[in-house]
Amino acid sequence: MNAPAASVSRPDPSALGTALAALRQRLGDRLSEAEAVREQHGRDESYHAVQAPDAVAFADSTEEVAAIVEICAAHRIPVIPFGTGTSLEGHIGAGAGGVTVDLSRMNAVLEVNAEDLDCRVQAGVTRKQLNEYLRDQGLFFPIDPGADASIGGMCATRASGTNAVRYGTMRDNVLSLTVVTADGRVIKTARRARKSAAGYDLTRLFVGSEGTLGVITEIQLKLYGIPEAISSAVCPFPDLDSAVNTAIATIQTGVPVARVELLDDAQMRACIAHSKLEGFEPVPTLFFEFHGTEAGVREQAETVQAIAAEFGGDFRWATKPEDRGKLWEARHNSHYATRALRPGCQVMASDVCVPISRLAECIRESKLDLDASGLVGCIVGHVGDGNFHIGYVVDPNDEDEIARAIAHNDRMVLRAIGMDGTCTGEHGVGYGKIRFMEAEHGDAIAVMRSIKHALDPLGIMNPGKILPA
């Protein structure tokens, strides 16, 4: 229903045949050309149409990824890295065909350095798998996009989630990457020291590069001690503005809140139904979480409670671990709750982020516009960061509805950019947001393009993503 934005030419059929033969020799039945496998790897969790690759290579090691890239480079075959396929902007679409490198078999936690609060994982490890592994050691990794994404994919898209307001995004939590470059070399972007001023920040360059500069195969991550005390709270508000303004005041007051999430009336209704939440009403609501010492958590919560009261919020504690778990599970499943509103429909997720002083205005105007558009949509936001999503529920067969959702999102993105914000706080560009890159970055696009050309002169790394043609 949505064509790839960039015009990337498909590989020469005979070169493709030669490359696939070489890959088959190397990988055996870990190279698949089966239609079902190719289709599954051409589809993400969004409304974007399937763009299947010519083959899928299931890699077992960094060296193997390097060999795959080397073979593809020799024959000018596109290479598309694939983690869990949970991206939202067509990042894994093979618009020009080529070989998808599936990293899910590379799912080992390679080392945990508890004394240094860091670990090294292969790219296919998912965030939940990592946290399961760490739990016994009293450590955790905080970045939590809605899906159980792979750590490699989270690096590639510069993911964040509900904890970013306290712990930062993937940008802030990666110490070093092992990367296979476009010519099949293996590099490490940095060493394990917490800080360094030794040369260009290659780590941050590859974080968020969406596979367009190389394939991330291993990641050295920062970890955190599980806080001594954790408490959550839910706070329904009489209206959307009051909820947003409470979040803004919380940040401006400097409370080191671990999570502050907004769900509008529609999103609450969807989550109550999908996650069977009891004792909640479908009104604009903030979910809070506080991390710290027992006394610190109490103090933070009391400060936020006083702020919420000024805006008419009804602040309610959720101290029991099972209540907290249910609450945050419902929040994480909000994408699926939204999709369940209309069976057979897909969710088109928007993702603007603005300076927090403009957040209330941006949400208010976008909600008014949504109500006027006749679309079904839910608002959920990492409001402490100035970031929110509208999940538009669209019928994949209703072209008019999709066009109206796209048009609404376009207006909202331009509104956000006009407020010095961004078209994507955390989902990334893929090909779904390429059309906003000029408006957001202007002449800086030329610098990005120079970097792309320098690091991937053949243009084989995840072509058609991030940069306008």
Place this chain on the structure above:
Amino acid sequence: MNAPAASVSRPDPSALGTALAALRQRLGDRLSEAEAVREQHGRDESYHAVQAPDAVAFADSTEEVAAIVEICAAHRIPVIPFGTGTSLEGHIGAGAGGVTVDLSRMNAVLEVNAEDLDCRVQAGVTRKQLNEYLRDQGLFFPIDPGADASIGGMCATRASGTNAVRYGTMRDNVLSLTVVTADGRVIKTARRARKSAAGYDLTRLFVGSEGTLGVITEIQLKLYGIPEAISSAVCPFPDLDSAVNTAIATIQTGVPVARVELLDDAQMRACIAHSKLEGFEPVPTLFFEFHGTEAGVREQAETVQAIAAEFGGDFRWATKPEDRGKLWEARHNSHYATRALRPGCQVMASDVCVPISRLAECIRESKLDLDASGLVGCIVGHVGDGNFHIGYVVDPNDEDEIARAIAHNDRMVLRAIGMDGTCTGEHGVGYGKIRFMEAEHGDAIAVMRSIKHALDPLGIMNPGKILPA
């Protein structure tokens, strides 16, 4: 006393003449070829020899910097950005001649967005100037290298300082940069939103690029509310290991300490003499600072006090603002205190950073090696980050002494790299640390070189810095 590492050829004399004539026409007497001005701009605060440029251009605006770069690019003249000249590795040396762009006249604070906790400044604003400006609004900018450096220079070198353990480095505190690229275009690297996943992280690429990819002219910075409560403490220890192990345990316990600084016996002796500190002894000492609410600060300090007691530390409060001020001023002046140990001498500052689990071992071995070398040197460290400096006091006319200091530093850097650490935690590479880049980065150097070539194809931007020839 120390030759530039990279062989960069000087500009053609007739091209230089033409370029200087064009610059003079544009800048009038803000272009200087006076020897004293050129010499002053070829000298940093280190032991490195003066490398004077052919001329110094005092720029007034981003547009003027762009015009200067455009003229220099047309005639292939090196361009060296200059803030306050307080760098430590020859960053501002004009080893191939060329035009130094002095940004000190660009010292305006352009906007303060108190509600968003950010501001925009011109590159020549110094950190102290900014904090003076902000004080009345209850805000501050935490990054504090020893010198009163310019914000532009701090970006260029990826500076940090004593607060990095809590607030991060320049990498973490820049929202966006205005940059003049090597062909004289003006770009903005990002918008003002707190987070974004929209394309390559150009902000982080230019932070730490030391003027080799472009000239930073404006900076959008994160700010912080001045904490409700601040308290400091001093804690002398019976030996160096106990002090370091207290710092390590503090970090591993997760106390959000704002500062934890180590001064060894020699550094304490120098600071007591230079800053007339009373009631202190020349023994290994930790300086702490705690930021938070009244209750939070008390709780943090009590936790650290208990940790210190286990290692034999004598934890003493410094709650009076004037005592605190004196303490931290002495710490910030430690470079000058070290230099004052031997009048007429210079300080050669080392800057390794290792994973914190290796810090005690790295400091212990380096100190033993220092004692054996017969050199005069003081150890001061941002030990919460795993970062420490030895300031070697060297006689600029004693080649043997300099050679021994360089040899000691070389051994220490290789020791740190062997521990998965870095040759520079915060000072940057300049030309003084180029010789370690291969050992630290291996094949990643080739990727850095590709980026340099893509963004500065003529090689005019601060040539001879960061990358080995």
